[in-house]
Amino acid sequence: MLDVHHLPGSDLHESKIWTYRRHPITILSLFFITAMVFVLPIAGYIVLDFLYPGLFDVEANLALYVFVASIFFLCGWLFCFQMFIEYWLDVFIVTDKRVLDIDQKGLFDRTVSELRLYRVQDVTAQIKGVLHTVLDYGTVFIQTAGEQERFHFEDIPHPNQIAKNILEMSEIDRREHLEEAVEDFGMPDDNDSDKPHEKMARKMEP
């Protein structure tokens, strides 16, 4: 089991860790399918008993129905569980040193991408659509220096706030990794506060 305090490849002594998942509205279909899985076997029994009165008085018929209905229910329940796993394992982790994107597709397709905060060049939040605007969820894009590919985290809640905080955290981290940052961006203006990480930690609370 993954302990967030022992993240993959962690040798950075991260003190603050935030975990984000997709907005629950994106798994609305899972709730609907789960409800169907519970309701359909019972509804099927009621409908068949109504259409063919006395059908289930025959023991063999009832046994056959229980056989089919239980297989349907167990398969449906497992399918819902696997949908949930896909949602639950698909996480976006922000620490005070780096950003981790764990992308889970199905049970056996998992991609872990990592980005050091001092390498972040630009962060963009996109909220597109009526539902996204009303519920305040969208996509956060992270652009790194010298790379065409962008990190992107889809359907996360409060993307504007997260984008702003990542950008501020990256500025703080860049000051701590001045040599590496200079190679990427050139010399920044130095204007450190006393404990910038502590200040950011309060802002990043989800």
Add this chain to the structure above:
Amino acid sequence: MIPLSYFLIAWFVFLAIYAIMALISMLQLVRLGIAGAGTFLSTAAFLVVVIVTVLGVTGYFLTVHWGQDVNLFGWATTSPYINP
């Protein structure tokens, strides 16, 4: 006419395959999930529902007389105990 006992055998075969698939799914969640209440609770909820269902169905199947035959294509008119 198909002996009803064939369905009992099919049920056990299904249970064996299902157990493997459920175990793999739970292992993936527990192994790769972030340690926390959500991971433990969802695994426990899945397991409890599966155990209750399997025990319930097995309990019912223990009361069924498996020696009879069933006519799959006219099951509404199947007579019990054709071939006891």
